[in-house]
Amino acid sequence: MHKYWIITKDVYLKNIKSVSFLIMLLAPFLALAAFYFIGQFSSNSDEDFKSGIVIEGESTLQGLQEFVAFEEGFTSFETKEAGEKALQKDGLDALLLLKVENDTLVAEMLSQESASQETLMGLNFQLSQLQSSLRAQALGLGAEEVAAINQPVSVNVQKVSFDEAGNLQEEADxxxxxxxxxxxxxxxxxxxxxxxxxxxxxxxxxxxxxxxxxxxxxxxxxxxxxxxxxxxxxxxxxxxxxxxxxxxxxxxxxxxxxxxxxxxxxxxxxxxxxxxxxxxxxxxxxxxxxxxxxxxxxxxxxxxxxxxxxxxxxxxxxxxxxxxxxxxxxxxxxxxxxxxxxxxxxxxxxxxxxxxxxxxxxxxxxxxxxxxxxxxxxxxxxxxxxxxxxxxxxxxxxxxxxxxxxxxxxxxxxxxxxxx
Structure with a gap:
């Protein structure tokens, strides 16, 4: 038994004191720190992403209250040429071209560098909301009617169990x-x-x-x-x-x-x-x-x-x-x-x-x-x-x-x- 403990102690101390064990021990902490800083950098990059917007042709968007809040996140330009000049001079990261055809939004983004998926998903969501408001305006629907139509159905899931007598009991999930x-x-x-x-x-x-x-x-x-x-x-x-x-x-x-x-x-x-x-x-x-x-x-x-x-x-x-x-x-x-x-x-x-x-x-x-x-x-x-x-x-x-x-x-x- 004494020799067993000697071998156990020798193997344990040899591995504990090794550099490879230290690296293996610190690896998860370094990985978490890396993910944290990458996330911070990504969020900062999205915040610094500057976009311009140009409304092409006659548009009914200007009359939408939702469009006013949407447009505040962009630098507006009267013409496409003015927006392209700002994009060329590195004053902008992207230029969004919007127009309305038959009550349908048509959007095109001009960018010298690829935008992040998070930015594109947020933009698609906002444009979908604008599209719904635009269609509602064309159909003569009010804001409350649109909200009622778009009201999602929520499913309340309740976890249950049965006791020995067969009675149903509610539990936290x-x-x-x-x-x-x-x-x-x-x-x-x-x-x-x-x-x-x-x-x-x-x-x-x-x-x-x-x-x-x-x-x-x-x-x-x-x-x-x-x-x-x-x-x-x-x-x-x-x-x-x-x-x-x-x-x-x-x-x-x-x-x-x-x-x-x-x-x-x-x-x-x-x-x-x-x-x-x-x-x-x-x-x-x-x-x-x-x-x-x-x-x-x-x-x-x-x-x-x-x-x-x-x-x-x-x-x-x-x-x-x-x-x-x-x-x-x-x-x-x-x-x-x-x-x-x-x-x-x-x-x-x-x-x-x-x-x-x-x-x-x-x-x-x-x-x-x-x-x-x-x-x-x-x-x-x-x-x-x-x-x-x-x-x-x-x-x-x-x-x-x-x-x-x-x-x-x-x-x-x-x-x-x-x-x-």
């Missing part, structure tokens, strides 16, 4: 924010798996490639070595998760007094929104990282050179990618899809899909516990199986591929059993 948390869990799980699968496979393959593994196993049991390596990497992953949770807590403490946060918390409590859902999501996240890490360690022990690690962990990558795509695509478009329900009981995939089901459905506790039981049983079986194969795998140097090494490992393990 928190599926929106829960879906966001479920999607974040899916994305984080995929990132952690891809990252740490490579790290743990390289950790094992590097010692095997230098032939130092034979020396290590002469003084340490293969099981202690395997569990030590695995535990060290998992502690690194847990450290990263802990840093993110602590950062979220600090950020919440700083911004909790903002009016928007106060208004949100006045209507809902964190317990009401998340409750058991958040606990189960974190459990699935951690178990997902663990089971893929064990599979990556098994694959890494089959290669003879560090250069072959990327090929060895392809099964891990493809399997996690399958769960990621199912959870992300169907989770957003159709969370009640049969594929989501079925894969929520399949190990390696349930960590992706069960949080999506929990976010959108009233999944019975028995089904959640059944899914967790299958996942935990598979994890324990995989750990025992991998630890037994580990000694055979790390002593095999086969350049014919991972399947040839796996076959040779089975033969060696079978011979050892017969000797014992």
């Amino acid at each position: 928190f599926s929106g924010i829960r879906t966001i948390v479920g999607m974040m869990s899916t994305i984080l799980l995929f990132i952690f798996i891809v990252t740490y699968a490579s790290i743990i496979a390289q950790e094992i393959a590097s010692e095997k490639g230098t032939r130092i593994m034979e020396v290590i196993l002469s003084s340490v049991s293969s099981r202690s070595h395997f569990y030590g390596k695995l535990s060290g990497i998992l502690l690194v992953a847990l450290t990263q998760v802990a840093v993110y949770l602590a950062s979220f807590g600090i950020a919440f403490y700083w911004f909790k007094d903002k009016p928007s946060i106060k208004a949100f918390l006045s209507e809902f409590s964190i317990k009401d929104i998340f409750g058991e859902f958040l606990i189960f999501t974190i459990v699935y996240l951690l178990l997902g990282i663990f089971i893929y890490a064990v599979l990556a360690a098994l694959c890494g022990s089959l290669v003879s050179k560090v250069e072959d690690v990327s090929k060895a962990i392809l099964p891990v990558t493809y399997l996690s990618l399958a769960g990621y795509m199912i959870g992300l695509t169907l989770g957003l478009s159709n969370p009640g899809h049969a594929a989501i329900r079925i894969t929520s009981y399949i190990p390696f995939l349930s960590s992706y899909t069960m949080p999506i089901r929990l976010a959108n459905d009233n999944v019975p506790l028995l089904q959640v516990l059944l899914s967790l039981g299958i996942l935990i049983a598979t994890l324990i079986t995989l750990v025992i199986f991998s630890s037994k194969m580990y000694r055979s795998n790390v002593l095999i140097y086969n350049d014919n591929g991972i399947w040839a090494a796996l076959k040779q490992s089975f033969v060696l393990m079978k011979n050892e059993r017969q000797k014992n």
